[in-house]
Amino acid sequence: MAYILDKLVVLFRLPKVVANDLVRFWTIDDHFYCDLVKSWHGYHPALMQDNYTLQTEQGISFYLGFGTYGRDYTSNNMDAKLEFNPAKVGNSAWFKNLYYLLVQRAKFIDFRRFDVAIDLPVSRTQLRMLKDNRKYTLLDYGGEDRTEYLGVRSAHGNCKLYNKALEMKIARNLTRLELTLDYSNSAWNEFERIFPRVLDLHSISPPDGLHGTDKVLYLACAADPALLRELPFRTKKKIEQLLATTAQFIKPDKTSYESILTEILTFGNIVDVEKWANLYDTDEELPEEWTKPKMFIADEGEQQKF
Incomplete structure (x- = not known):
C-alpha cells in the first residue's frame, strides 16, 4: 500500500506585474518559467479569471491561474492559484524556477488543499466503498470499470475509489483511493476521521x-x-x-500519512514565516516595493538550495 502526494494547491497574493511579466516570457517562448500549453478566461466562481496550462521540460502539465472570478482588482495586487502534482513536477528545473519566482514575489502564501493517493495492489472488483453521511456516487460501466465517490468534488473529505490500472493501461491489479484535505485541517486524527470504510473482499x-x-x-x-x-x-x-x-477493511497508515505532510513542508522551506496567511481572510495591500515592475531571477545557489 503506497501513499503518494497526488496534488497540492497553493494560493499566492502577488503584484499584478508578476502575471504580466510571466505572460510576456511565455509569449517570447522563454523556457525558464515553463512552456505555455494553453490559456483561457474563466466565467464561473469556481475558476480564476485568467487560466494557464503550463508544461515542464519533461512534458508534464500543471495549472496556474490569476485573479479570483468576480473580484474587482482596483489595487496593485491580485490572487493566484497553483495546482500541481509534486510526484511529477517536483524535480523539474523549470517548475522550480517558476515556483521560486512566485514565492519570492508573493506578499502572502497559503497552502490550501492537497490530495493523498493510496495505491492498492488489489482488483477493483474486490473493493467496495461503503456509504456514510457523505454524498455517495457510483459510476459502474461493468467489470473492473467502476468508480465510487464520497463527498463533494475537490472539497475537504472528498474520496474517490477507481481502477488505476485501467486508467494507466497496465496489465496488473491496481486500485487507487484518493482523499482530498484542506491543509488547515490536516492533522492525523482528521485524516483518520474522513478515511472511508473500504471493504477488501479478496480474502x-x-x-x-x-x-x-x-x-x-x-x-x-x-x-x-x-x-x-x-x-x-x-x-x-x-x-x-x-x-x-x-471482510477486512482498508485501514489508514499514520506513518505513511505523516510522510505526506513532511513532503508538503518541503515546498514551504523557502517561504518566510511572515508570508503565511489564509488568503480568504487577508485583505492587506501590497507595499510599494512589491508592485514595481521588476522581474525576479533566482540565482544558481538559491535554486540548488530549493
Whole structure:
C-alpha cells in the first residue's frame, strides 16, 4: 500500500506585474518559467479569471491561474492559484524556477488543499466503498470499470475509489483511493476521521453456519459486489451485513500519512514565516516595493538550495 502526494494547491497574493511579466516570457517562448500549453478566461466562481496550462521540460502539465472570478482588482495586487502534482513536477528545473519566482514575489502564501493517493495492489472488483453521511456516487460501466465517490468534488473529505490500472493501461491489479484535505485541517486524527470504510473482499471466508442460498449469494457477491444491486432489499441488506462482518477493511497508515505532510513542508522551506496567511481572510495591500515592475531571477545557489 503506497501513499503518494497526488496534488497540492497553493494560493499566492502577488503584484499584478508578476502575471504580466510571466505572460510576456511565455509569449517570447522563454523556457525558464515553463512552456505555455494553453490559456483561457474563466466565467464561473469556481475558476480564476485568467487560466494557464503550463508544461515542464519533461512534458508534464500543471495549472496556474490569476485573479479570483468576480473580484474587482482596483489595487496593485491580485490572487493566484497553483495546482500541481509534486510526484511529477517536483524535480523539474523549470517548475522550480517558476515556483521560486512566485514565492519570492508573493506578499502572502497559503497552502490550501492537497490530495493523498493510496495505491492498492488489489482488483477493483474486490473493493467496495461503503456509504456514510457523505454524498455517495457510483459510476459502474461493468467489470473492473467502476468508480465510487464520497463527498463533494475537490472539497475537504472528498474520496474517490477507481481502477488505476485501467486508467494507466497496465496489465496488473491496481486500485487507487484518493482523499482530498484542506491543509488547515490536516492533522492525523482528521485524516483518520474522513478515511472511508473500504471493504477488501479478496480474502474473506464464509462465517460458520452459513449454508444454502445465503452462502451462494455471499460468495457470489464477494466475488462481484455489483451483484448486490440485483438482490431484493432485505436479502441485499443481509448479505451486505455478512460481508461487512467478515471482510477486512482498508485501514489508514499514520506513518505513511505523516510522510505526506513532511513532503508538503518541503515546498514551504523557502517561504518566510511572515508570508503565511489564509488568503480568504487577508485583505492587506501590497507595499510599494512589491508592485514595481521588476522581474525576479533566482540565482544558481538559491535554486540548488530549493
